Amino acid sequence: MNTLLLSALAFVGGVFLAMQGGLNAQLGVLLKNPLLASLVAFFTSACYAFIVVVTTVKDIPTLPQLKQVPYYLWFCGGLFSVLGIGLYYYTIPKLGISTMISLGLCGQLVFSVVAGHFGWFDLPTQPINYLKAIGVAAMLAGIILINQ
Numbered sequence: 001m002n003t004l005l006l007s008a009l010a011f012v013g014g015v016f017l018a019m020q021g022g023l024n025a026q027l028g029v030l031l032k033n034p035l036l037a038s039l040v041a042f043f044t045s046a047c048y049a050f051i052v053v054v055t056t057v058k059d060i061p062t063l064p065q066l067k068q069v070p071y072y073l074w075f076c077g078g079l080f081s082v083l084g085i086g087l088y089y090y091t092i093p094k095l096g097i098s099t100m101i102s103l104g105l106c107g108q109l110v111f112s113v114v115a116g117h118f119g120w121f122d123l124p125t126q127p128i129n130y131l132k133a134i135g136v137a138a139m140l141a142g143i144i145l146i147n148q
Contacts, residue, residue: 025088025097035089102146
């Protein structure tokens with residue numbers, strides 16, 4: 001897949017995340033509990049993912065392959081997902097969607113630049129250079145302008 005198509009898919013994914021944040025925050029307000037909205041979202045997501053996996057996956061991992069996965073990888077992603085999404089659903093009704101999403105993206109971007117610099121999570125190292133630093137500074141300036 002070429003970079004332009006992948007970039008478009010990433011952009012659309014961001015739109016979907018903002019949409020689900022807004023819709024599920026509204027669900028959390030109506031249910032009077034953002035964690036209950038998270039539970040509903042994760043349950044329905046699991047159902048959709050199950051359907052996609054059953055209809056598309058051809059190679060199921062073997063038991064020895066499953067045993068090679070470090071135990072923390074089975075649990076930590078889900079924990080951070082619940083915490084992050086729960087915080088989105090809690091703060092969107094209080095801050096507004098543009099403020100929450102801009103601050104959330106800021107947190108994601110700053111963390112990803114640092115994690116990429118050090119190669120955390122066994123991902124490729126992407127050193128911080130002056131262009132990335134300028135980009136992060138520009139993003140921070142944009143967030144300040146968005147939230148004024």
